[in-house]
Amino acid sequence: MAELVIPIRPMNGGNGLYSYSKNSIIQRKAIEATKELINKTIAEELDVNTFSSSNTFRIADLGCSVGTNTLLAVKNIINAVQHKFQSQGNGTKLPEFQVFFNDQASNDFNQLFTSLPSEIQYFAAGVPGSFYRRLFPKYSLHFVHSSSAAHWLSRVPEEVEDKSSPAWNKGKVHYSNSTAEVIKAFEAQFAKDMDNFLKIRAQEIVHGGLMVLILPGRFNGAPHANNYINKAYELLESSLIDMAKKGMISDEKVDSFNVPVYYASLQEVEAAVKRNGCFNIELMENIIHEKPQPKVMSATFRAGLEGTFKEHFGDEILDELFDKLLYNKLQESSLHSKSCESVYLFVSLKRNTDA
Numbered sequence: 239m240a241e242l243v244i245p246i247r248p249m250n251g252g253n254g255l256y257s258y259s260k261n262s263i264i265q266r267k268a269i270e271a272t273k274e275l276i277n278k279t280i281a282e283e284l285d286v287n288t289f290s291s292s293n294t295f296r297i298a299d300l301g302c303s304v305g306t307n308t309l310l311a312v313k314n315i316i317n318a319v320q321h322k323f324q325s326q327g328n329g330t331k332l333p334e335f336q337v338f339f340n341d342q343a344s345n346d347f348n349q350l351f352t353s354l355p356s357e358i359q360y361f362a363a364g365v366p367g368s369f370y371r372r373l374f375p376k377y378s379l380h381f382v383h384s385s386s387a388a389h390w391l392s393r394v395p396e397e398v399e400d401k402s403s404p405a406w407n408k409g410k411v412h413y414s415n416s417t418a419e420v421i422k423a424f425e426a427q428f429a430k431d432m433d434n435f436l437k438i439r440a441q442e443i444v445h446g447g448l449m450v451l452i453l454p455g456r457f458n459g460a461p462h463a464n465n466y467i468n469k470a471y472e473l474l475e476s477s478l479i480d481m482a483k484k485g486m487i488s489d490e491k492v493d494s495f496n497v498p499v500y501y502a503s504l505q506e507v508e509a510a511v512k513r514n515g516c517f518n519i520e521l522m523e524n525i526i527h528e529k530p531q532p533k534v535m536s537a538t539f540r541a542g543l544e545g546t547f548k549e550h551f552g553d554e555i556l557d558e559l560f561d562k563l564l565y566n567k568l569q570e571s572s573l574h575s576k577s578c579e580s581v582y583l584f585v586s587l588k589r590n591t592d593a
């Protein structure tokens with residue numbers, strides 16, 4: 239298997255001021271907003287008779303981070319599955335639940351496991367590693383959930399980092415307001431990563447099993463630069479450029495850095511599902527997300543990106559970058575009141591019996 243480049247550091251661990259646990263309200267709202275859609279998918283699409291042979295129902299949350307959002311998501315899923323068994327299962331015994339919490343190996347799994355409530359209804363396990371690789375045995379999972387994670391690419395597209403390529407992202411760290419070549423390179427990387435993600439999940443999920451993907455994205459056909467999250471990234475980028483102008487970081491550091499994220503549309507996800515062929519799309523929706531206040535947004539960025547930025551630029555710049563420059567720009571830009579939308583994509587898929 240080709241070596242995958244995982245340049246990103248996980249979210250901040252622990253439960254301090256800048257921790258992901260304390261700064262993940264935006265992602266939590268996406269989980270809350272999609273609860274009813276997950277209930278609907280499970281109520282309508284889960285066939286409990288398919289699972290009667292094994293009495294263990296296996297759930298995986300991919301890109302779970304440190305909690306507590308993942309715990310909420312898992313609780314909702316289990317409640318919905320139990321409800322389905324009780325209503326459809328004409329006497330079928332309720333299954334036991336096993337939950338696999340997946341994230342990169344350097345994720346703070348200790349923080350996650352120590353925040354597990356004492357009276358959980360499932361057997362918990364951690365699964366370290368990139369979800370762009372095989373993580374589970376063949377046909378072993380009944381329900382896969384992934385929220386606010388699959389917009390992270392497996393890597394920065396190669397040509398974006400190549401000085402001799404027309405797609406070199408000079409002077410920038412994000413793609414949305416860059417050249418057409420850069421945008422195309424990110425689009426292509428997302429398509430490639432999503433193809434790979436679906437190919438692997440098709441091997442791991444049982445026939446009839448379900449997968450719910452929730453990811454920040456944009457409306458079909460919307461320009462990348464017209465999207466709340468991309469605009470927020472552009473402000474982060476311009477904060478870095480300001481720092482380079484002041485000599486706090488070198489231009490070269492800005493040139494050689496790119497954030498490996500991409501905000502897709504439902505159309506792009508749908509195209510990947512069709513190319514793959516192993517899943518039927520059951521539900522697909524854009525969810526309009528409340529735009530966060532500047533303070534919440536700058537803290538969310540810091541909790542998510544601090545590790546990655548620290549490694550490249552050093553930790554002296556973090557306070558100035560996130561708490562001052564970015565925060566001020568978010569405030570001045572009044573992005574939260576502008577017409578650009580913050581959108582989450584919801585897609586629920588069912589593993590078909592092909593292949």
Ligand SMILES: C[S@@+](CC[C@H](N)C(=O)[O-])C[C@H]1O[C@@H](n2cnc3c(N)ncnc32)[C@H](O)[C@@H]1O
Pocket residue numbers: 247248249262265266269300301302303304307308340341342345367368369370384385386387390391392542
């Ligand atoms: C913004 S957090 C979302 C956490 C949680 N799902 C939630 O909704 O709050 C994104 C997580 O995805 C993880 N992640 C990104 N790329 C990944 C990959 N290739 N494999 C596994 N985890 C990944 C990051 O480490 C991070 O913990």
Ligand SMILES: [Mg+2]
Pocket residue numbers: 407408409410411412492493494495496
């Ligand atoms: Mg760059």
